[in-house]
Amino acid sequence: MIRAAVIGAAGYTGGELIRLLLRHPNVGQAGLTAVSTSSAGRRIGEVHPDLSGSTDLRCTDHHGEPDVVFLCLGHGQSSRWLAENTLAAHVRVVDLSTDHRDLTANPGWTYGLPEKYRQAIRGSSRVANPGCFATAIELALLPLAETGLLTGDVVVHAITGSTGAGAQPSETTHYAWRESNVSTYKTFAHQHEAEIRQVLGDVRLHFVPLRGPFTRGIHATSVIPGMHDLQQAISAITTRYAEEPYVHVVSNEPAMKAVVNTNNCHIGLTGSNGTLCIVSCIDNLLKGASGQAVQNMNLMFGFDETAGLNLKASVY
Amino acid sequence: MIRAAVIGAAGYTGGELIRLLLRHPNVGQAGLTAVSTSSAGRRIGEVHPDLSGSTDLRCTDHHGEPDVVFLCLGHGQSSRWLAENTLAAHVRVVDLSTDHRDLTANPGWTYGLPEKYRQAIRGSSRVANPGCFATAIELALLPLAETGLLTGDVVVHAITGSTGAGAQPSETTHYAWRESNVSTYKTFAHQHEAEIRQVLGDVRLHFVPLRGPFTRGIHATSVIPGMHDLQQAISAITTRYAEEPYVHVVSNEPAMKAVVNTNNCHIGLTGSNGTLCIVSCIDNLLKGASGQAVQNMNLMFGFDETAGLNLKASVY
Amino acid sequence: MIRAAVIGAAGYTGGELIRLLLRHPNVGQAGLTAVSTSSAGRRIGEVHPDLSGSTDLRCTDHHGEPDVVFLCLGHGQSSRWLAENTLAAHVRVVDLSTDHRDLTANPGWTYGLPEKYRQAIRGSSRVANPGCFATAIELALLPLAETGLLTGDVVVHAITGSTGAGAQPSETTHYAWRESNVSTYKTFAHQHEAEIRQVLGDVRLHFVPLRGPFTRGIHATSVIPGMHDLQQAISAITTRYAEEPYVHVVSNEPAMKAVVNTNNCHIGLTGSNGTLCIVSCIDNLLKGASGQAVQNMNLMFGFDETAGLNLKASVY
Amino acid sequence: MIRAAVIGAAGYTGGELIRLLLRHPNVGQAGLTAVSTSSAGRRIGEVHPDLSGSTDLRCTDHHGEPDVVFLCLGHGQSSRWLAENTLAAHVRVVDLSTDHRDLTANPGWTYGLPEKYRQAIRGSSRVANPGCFATAIELALLPLAETGLLTGDVVVHAITGSTGAGAQPSETTHYAWRESNVSTYKTFAHQHEAEIRQVLGDVRLHFVPLRGPFTRGIHATSVIPGMHDLQQAISAITTRYAEEPYVHVVSNEPAMKAVVNTNNCHIGLTGSNGTLCIVSCIDNLLKGASGQAVQNMNLMFGFDETAGLNLKASVY
Known part of the structure; x- marks a missing residue:
């Protein structure tokens, strides 16, 4: 059993971590510290009503003496938190923000995509957890990048649920705006492009992010027009993930909702006339x-x- | 470890049972038989795409030699299944249909509401699992019925998600109809009234069922105008459920989504001028x-x- | 043709008025002034994107010289606006806030429910526009109140869309909260009860407001247990609205979405064993x-x- | 005033035509015949509940003597209807199905995209109304095709509401399936590709259709990687539609819901590093x-x- 501290326990990713770690065989309630400056002293069940009656854990304003710290803070705040708090030498850190994903600027950190960096993560004490869009796109394209098949244009459309924008209200997470609505945003200018290129190498990526009328989920389609040997590409992807516990190539066009509330990534492959479409859902x-x-x-x-x-x- | 057979594995409740039993410490994949005449031979992951890649279980057309049988069939079909199939003497049955909920007509069966019949269920080999509306309403009113406080009119409005209507398509589960829509149906004439009266006794129940624009969940409000001693009523409910693992009286007006994808029932209580409102969500x-x-x-x-x-x- | 000024043109009700008045045969773009302090100078199509390309009207910070003023301001701000702005004697005012609905406290004002006060509205220069819940509930119960049939308990559950809460973001209009969710709020304590009693008289009303997962619409169910002559009650309602242009008693259980984006109120009636259920949707x-x-x-x-x-x- | 017959009045497009023509200054209820074999004799308000109380029009099984016939039938049934029914020489026909969109196979027919074929439509008595995806994509790309700028790969992702699949229930229009879900379908193989090529010429189109969790609307993104002169392309589109009544180039990234329940097409343009993204919403x-x-x-x-x-x- 280890002790885990979730910093930023009142937000979406903090809440999900609380839910997961409460039920984790190596953590559980006894090992869990929920840190929230805004909600310190409140019962978890008041902050996250689904846990009402199921646990008497309370939020606190100090992280105690953890074995692992999860940073669920806004971008920019993770590095500040690490600067302001001294951790014992053995403490491991997983940062869910963008702050440490640029590995050139952050020596000592590992990029937390297990499907590519599993061995490095095992030996690391500092892991920069990937972005949500980045995860979906990297998992779609990784096998092609690794086998040298990612040389042409790749057009990615990826549509995300409202929780991707965080718990802070904004115009586009307002119910009256988002319900039954779709829009692009940050077209060709999303901040996750950098970490995608870091993983995949120099790819001719054209990435259109979209907001969708749902709370959870990302459905990404990666279209590659110049994929002359479709069978080779499909085979590269299928083989690559055959043993992965959470990445599954499915036999039909995947539906996003099948992965919601799970840790799975479902991948679907369709090719025609030298063009490949890879669907990836998380x-x-x-x-x-x-x-x-x-x-x-x-x-x-x-x-x-x-x-x-x-x-x-x-x-x- | 026991062996469980789910009869009707392709439907909604059958699918949920598969998901639960696959992860159940006393069943698991080795102990699970998924019976579906329509899907016999197909992989579970094709029938329920969320399980694609996570299990290689297949549907079959025979229930094998189970220790427990779950009947997830349409109403009327459960009794026919039991008539047509011979079960070993030790086999226990849980019927999710309405077929055996009338205990007068079905001697030997126990009504499966653990909060009231826990002891009887422990000793029973035939359990009639309660209806969804019935569960929400019975849990709201049970403590008052037991303490003799349920003598006046009780007006219940309960709104349900589309999965309550089963997997078979119909006009009112069509997306274009249901999305952002609300309507009553079977006003004062819902089939669950009978089992509610069987549990609560002779109550002056006025029950309006509603269809809501969501897939999972029931939000029920039971309004009791002539509740002169509100504090006594509130105390009766709170005390009654203090030790229950899945029924939680929450401190504020509960939101339905907090119980979705859990086995919890959240209850909220508001009283004013001799009228009590009990919210129950499952x-x-x-x-x-x-x-x-x-x-x-x-x-x-x-x-x-x-x-x-x-x-x-x-x-x- | 008349000139109309919409004060608070950037909000939901202001936006709807702009849309209606732009197409109104007696107003149109030439007669319309869209007043918004927050959006003064901006094109209407930027503030309300559905109008982009369809009109070159701009918001302004002054109401000009209108024949009618619509006050689409937050509660409390309408009376302040009237105190701070001098209107010519002939100018008529329609106030959409709660500020002037208490007619005892606001002599000279008429309550704008045409089905009851049509003649008074025709001669009035100051109209307090009814609240949304109040409209749905009053239209359901008015014929019974007028015929002396509203003497017993009336239990009303009314579920509203997110736009009822205004454009200002809040926890319960956040998409991640509201999507697929239902909850009560202000149980037995909603501010519209006062105007309902003003219209209907001394009624034993028990009103439970609910938030629903949709943007537009109210679905209200009024359940009256002690309605011994159901046929008389049904007949009173049906007869009362036979000639009304926007209130229609429909032959089946109405679905809320049928009235969305219209000015209609649909009413459905179901009775059984001395209990009447009136559904009203707007x-x-x-x-x-x-x-x-x-x-x-x-x-x-x-x-x-x-x-x-x-x-x-x-x-x- | 003219007389119009809607053949297939009980479906989605038939219902929309009834709603539009009832309010049309040159048709109205007196000029309207609603033909439905399945609903003949029923009031329109029973078939389309939003019209309950607003009109006493009834469905009929014969089209009478119309000046214009709208064919709102399933694909394949329109040509059969025309073969089985004799129309007077002056009668004009608008076919909403795919049956007559192939102009080579259907001499005498005009493709009903007003933005391109306005003059031809004016003189035509037989109009093949464009498909929904086709309309959105053609309007996005037409100006580039006309100016010779559409020579490279064009990757189109277009997400549609459930009404695009018609009123007949199916697995993917079932509420429990569609709610909060996204999936591709008919990737690179949608039947509208043919009519798009007929309008735009020989374009290297890669079209991924998607199903979205909403009832109405299409949001299409057309990404063109090799667009070296972005300014020229943007200017071609903006100029082309400057005078169009229903196609509006908007200044920001358009939100689909702004065009829902209107006849508008909103277009948004974003370019970066030689790649253009055209959003079109209808x-x-x-x-x-x-x-x-x-x-x-x-x-x-x-x-x-x-x-x-x-x-x-x-x-x-």
């Missing part, structure tokens, strides 16, 4: 954030990689 | 169907009552 | 606010009562 | 079907092109 809060963070923790501590992540999908 | 497929069925199985077999039911809420 | 922003405001303007100026209100429902 | 039932059909009727009969189409958006 839950932005789980495989795209807190679920992947727990997967990284499991690797860092030598636990079963799937511990605490065998989640029942909500499906309907 | 997930219609879990506490209102498959979750309660597993809770009953746990009781019948002497397992921990909460085994396999410590579910992560989807929340957002 | 669009909270139209019959519950801006549509009714235009209907009142039409009456005040002697226009065809339905001018500019023959709206295509969105339906699906 | 209501699939209006500009993508029945609204465009009325626009075509207006042109065919010499009415004001916008008659009956100045619709209030639902917006929220």
Whole structure:
């Protein structure tokens, strides 16, 4: 059993981590510290009403003496938190913000995509957890990048749920705006492009992010027009993920909701006339954030990689 | 470890049972038989895409030699199934249909509401699992009925998600109809009234069922105008559920989504000028169907009552 | 043709009025002034993107010289606006806030429910537009109150869309909160009860307001247990509205979405064993606010009562 | 005033035409015949509940003696209807199905995209109304095709509401499936590709259709990587539509809901590093079907092109 501190326990990713770690066989309520400056002293069940009656854990304003710290803070605040708090030498850190994903600027950090960096994560004490869009796109394209097949244009459209924008209200997470609505935003200018290129190399990526009328999930389509050997590409992807616990190439066109409330990434492949379409679906809060963070923790501590992540999908 | 057969594995409640039992510490994939005449031979992951890649279980057309049978069939079909299939003497049955809920007509059966019939369920081999509306309404009113406080009019409005209507398409589960829509149906004439009266006794119930624009969940409000001693009523409810694992009286007006994808029932209480309003919220497929069925199985077999039911809420 | 000024043109009810008055045969773009302090100088199409490209009207910070002023301001701000602005003697005012609905405290004002006060509205220069919940509930119960049939308990549950809470973001209009969610709020304590009693008289009303997962619409169910002569009650309601242009008793259980984006109120009636259930559905922003405001303007100026209100429902 | 017959009045596009033509200044209830074999004899308000109380029109099984016939039948059934029914020589036909969109196979027919074929439509008695996806994509790309700028790869992702699939229930229009879900379908193989190529010429189109969790609307993004002179392309599009009544280039990234329940197409343009993204949004039932059909009727009969189409958006 280890002790885990979730810094920023009142937000979406913090809340998901609380839910996961409370049920984690190596953490549980006894090992969990929920840190929130805004909600210090409040019961978890008041902050996250689904936990009402199920636990008497309270938020606190200090992280105690943890073995692992999860930083669920706004971008820019993670590095400030690390600067302002002294951690014992053995403490491991998983940062869910963008602050440490640029590995050139942050020596000593590992990028927390287990499907590519599993061994490095196992030996690391500082993991920069990938962005949600980045996870979905990297998992779609990784096998092609690794096999040298990603040389042409790649046009990615990825649509995300409202929780991707965080708990702070804004115009586009207002119910009257978002309900039954779709829009692009930050076209060709999303901040995740940098970490995608860091993982995939120099790819001719054209990325259009979209907001969708749902709370959880990312559905990404990566279209590659110049893929002359479709069978080779499909085979590269299928083979690459055959043994992965959370990345599954499915036989039909995947539906996003099948992965919601799970740590899975479902991948679908369709090719025609030298053009390949790769669909990749994740839950932005789980495989795209807190679920992947727990997967990284499991690797860092030598636990079963799937511990605490065998989640029942909500499906309907 | 026991062996469980889910009859009707392709439907909503069958699918939920598969999800729960696959992860149940006393069942798991090795103990699970998924019976579906329409989908016999197909992989579970094709029938329920969220399980694609996570299990290689297949549907079959025969129930094998189970220790427990879950009947997830349409109303009327459960009794026919039992008539047409011979079960070994030790086999226990949980019927999720309405077929055996009338206990006068079905001697030997127990009504599967653990909060009232826990002891009887422990000793029973035939459990009629309660209806979803019935569960929400009975849990709201049970403590008042038991303490003789349910003598006046009780007006119940309960709004349900589309999965309450089953997987078969119909006009009112069509997306274009249901999206952002609300309507009453079977006003004062819902089939669950009978089982509610069987549990609560002769109550002056006026029940308006409603269809709501969501997939999972029931939100019920029971308004009782002639409740002169509000404090006594509130105290009766709060005390009654203090030790229940899945019924929680919450301190504010509960939001339905907090219980979705869990086995919980959240109850909220508001009184004013001799009128009491009791809100009760459940997930219609879990506490209102498959979750309660597993809770009953746990009781019948002497397992921990909460085994396999410590579910992560989807929340957002 | 008259000139109309909409004060608070950037909000929901202001926006709806702009949309209606731009197409109104007696107003149109030439007669319309859109007043917004926050958006003064901006094109209407920037503030309300559906109008982008369809009009070059701009918001302004002064109301000019109107014949009618619509006050679409927050509660409390309407009376302040009237105190701070001098209007010519002939100018008529329709106030959509609660500020002037208490007629005892506001002599000279008329309550703008055309179905009851049509003649008074025709002769009035100051109309307090009813609240959205109040409109739905009053239209359900008015015929019974007028015929002396409203003597027993009336339990009302009314569920509203997110636009009822205004454009200002809040926790419960956040998409992640509201999507697929239902909750009560202000149980037995909603501010519209006062105006309902003013219209209906001393009624034993028990009103539970609910928030629903949709943007537009109110679905209200009024349950009256002690209605011994059901046929008389049903007949009173049906007869009362036979000639009304916007209140229609429908033959089946009405679906809320049928009235969305129209000025209609649909009423459905079900009785059984001395209990009556009246369903009433409106669009909270139209019959519950801006549509009714235009209907009142039409009456005040002697226009065809339905001018500019023959709206295509969105339906699906 | 003319007489119009809507064949297939019980479906989605038939219902929308009824709503539009009832309010059309040159048709109205007196000129309207609603033909439905399945609903013959029923009141329109029973078939389309939003019209309950607003009209006493009834469905019939014969089209009478119309001046214009709208065919709102399933694909394949329109040509059969024309073969089985004799129309007077002066009768004009607008076919909303795919049956006559292939102009090579259907001499005498005109493709009903007013923005390109306005003059031809004016002189035509047979108009094949464009498909919904086709309309959105053609309007996005037409100016580039006409100016010779459409020579490279064009990757189109277009997400549609459930009404695009028709009123007949299916797995993917089931509420429990569609709610909060996204999926591709018919990737690179959608039947609208043929008519798009007919309008745009030989374009290297890679089209991924998607199903979205909403009822009305199409949001299409057309990404063109090799657009070296972005300013020229943007200028070509902006100039081309400057005078169009229903196609508006908006200044920011358009939100789909702004065009829902209107006949508008909103276009947004973003370019970066030689890649152009064109967003085009329509209501699939209006500009993508029945609204465009009325626009075509207006042109065919010499009415004001916008008659009956100045619709209030639902917006929220």
